[in-house]
Amino acid sequence: MSAPYLVQDQLDQLRRRVDGAVTAPGDPEYDEARTVWNAMIDRRPSAVVRAADVDDVVSTIAVARDHGLDLAIRAGGHNVAGNGTVDDGIVLDLGAMNGVTVDPDTATVRVEGGATLADVDAATEPYGLAVPLGVVSATGVGGLTLGGGVGWLTRPHGLTADNLLSVEIVTADGERLTAGPAEHADLFWALRGGGGNFGVVTAFNFRADPHGPEVFSGNLVYGQDRWPEAWAALERWTRDLPDELTMITTTLTPPPAMEMGSDPLLVVGFVWASPDRAAGEAVVGRLREAAPPDVEQVGDNRWVEWQSVLDGLVPKGVRAYWRNASFDRLDAEVIDVLTRRGREQTWVGTAFDVHHLGGAFGRVPEHATAFPNRSARFWINMYGFWDDAAVDDERVAFVRGLSGDMDRFATGGQYLNFQGHEASGHRAIDPRTVFGPVKYERLVQVKRRYDPGNLFHVNHNIPPG
Structure with missing residues (x-):
């Protein structure tokens, strides 16, 4: 049985009740209005409501509720799982409410x-x-x-x-x-x-x-022959980092626009969130001494520019599939998986980030929020970003394969924002395993x-x- 959809009089009612734009099939703007960031998600809602204010939100909710329609909520539309759109129902787009x-x-x-x-x-x-x-x-x-x-x-x-x-x-x-x-x-x-x-x-x-407005930040870059050494140094370095230092380590084959060659690279990115630049230099210097990088891009960067430096890597319209896991170990067994899988990524189109956590994140009591795992030392985001639908299967298979390899090290929980959609026939995310039994029941x-x-x-x- 198909889901309910808007009939003409309901669509007319919706248009009368909201001040924002209502776009439906057949309208010139429909394809643009229904499109989300992940091009693997192609759905056709009965209407897209671009809310002008809170009254429009209330009215759109009422129409969806009263007529039993599926309702998708879209903010930035950047959700990898495609939760900002839906077939047949209504998309409530908040994009115009951006003050x-x-x-x-x-x-x-x-x-x-x-x-x-x-x-x-x-x-x-x-x-x-x-x-x-x-x-x-x-x-x-x-x-x-x-x-x-x-x-x-x-x-x-x-x-x-x-x-x-x-x-x-x-x-x-x-x-x-x-x-x-x-x-x-x-x-x-x-x-x-x-x-x-x-x-x-x-x-x-x-x-x-x-x-800010400027921050001490940058990248330490390592070629493949240096990866085991770099990961081992990161294991030691992250044991004693001040809260001011946040690190995200990315393994990828760089796209041509990055002008960093065509071989897979390990990129240790960091931000030092303190005006005491000398102290930040000393902290980064410990890693530099333990594992001298092949290339270094370090300095004072304008914060808003640093925050947008990855935008070109994942523009709207890429095809995308993500998975994630938390883990605590960076021993030889984990390093072997990360280096082996990283070296297999010989194409532009998949990557993985390892986020180093702890600090203020880890000091929030476990049950103070619904977030699933405060004790995690690391969180890995395994993701694909490519343009050609012909490589969907192999790119998705790579992400799933790496995810399977990391499962045995996982310490529990799933980060919803790093979780992609699952095609028919594959196991969807189970909220019980995401949050654990106590948080799940409370939710x-x-x-x-x-x-x-x-x-x-x-x-x-x-x-x-």
Whole structure:
């Protein structure tokens, strides 16, 4: 049985009720409106509503709920699993609601639900402030935050979600709520890592931290013959790092635009989140001494430029498939997997990042938020980014193969924002294994309270029962 879809009178009703643009099949803008970042996701909604304000959000939710229609919520549209679109139902696109307001006196930032990382960074930079965000500037703040939010400031300041003060949200019954530590605290807990299961967040209120506009950052680059040495040095180096240093280590075959040759490389990227540059130099110098890089790109970089340096690698319209895992070991067995699999990546089109965690991220009590694993020392994001549909199977197979190799080292949990879609016949993500039994049951209780009919199910879903 096919899913319900909008008939003409329902579409007319929707257009009467919202001030924003409503695009439907046959409209000139339809194909552009329905397209999401991952080109492997090709769905045809009955309507795409580009909300102009919160009233439009309430009205769109009401139409979807009253007519039993599938409802997909889109912020930046950068979700690899394609949860920002749906066949036959309604897409609620928050992209036009992208305002960012900074209060420099209180170091707080109000971010509307459709804003991107670039929107926030552009607004906070003039005040010497930053909200901890992700690593690609086109990413939507909404999806990033609701899944947790790992990026270049995770060790000094925690996840994006850890810096939330409150959220403004519309629930399945159309009620407008503010959720924070003192009101709707159960909902506020669930929204910090539990994904888009509980409502449409129309605004996030963050605390910001002093940062930039320039930061000491860079890359240490290693050729294949140096990888075992570099990984062993990273194991020792990361045992005693100050919170100010965040490291993301990438293994990839660089695209031509990077002008770094055509062989796979190990790139140790870092950001030093402190004005004490000499101290940062000393910390990086310990790694440089233990494993001298083949190439070095280190210096003072403008923060907003550093935050967007990876944008060209994964532009809208690439084909993408991702998996992830947490792990604690960087011993010879793990290093063998990382080096072997990295050397097999002889094409432009797959890569993997190892995020070093701990610091402020690890000091948040495990059950303070819904995020699945605070004790993890490392998190690996295994991902594909390619253009040619003819190589889908082999690129996806590589990511799955590496994921299978890392499974035996995994320490539990899945990061929703690093989890791709699964084609028919493959095991979908199980929320019980993502969050563990205690957090999962608590999330179910929150879901029952705020979305008992599971209106918000076009996501990594937590059913209400």
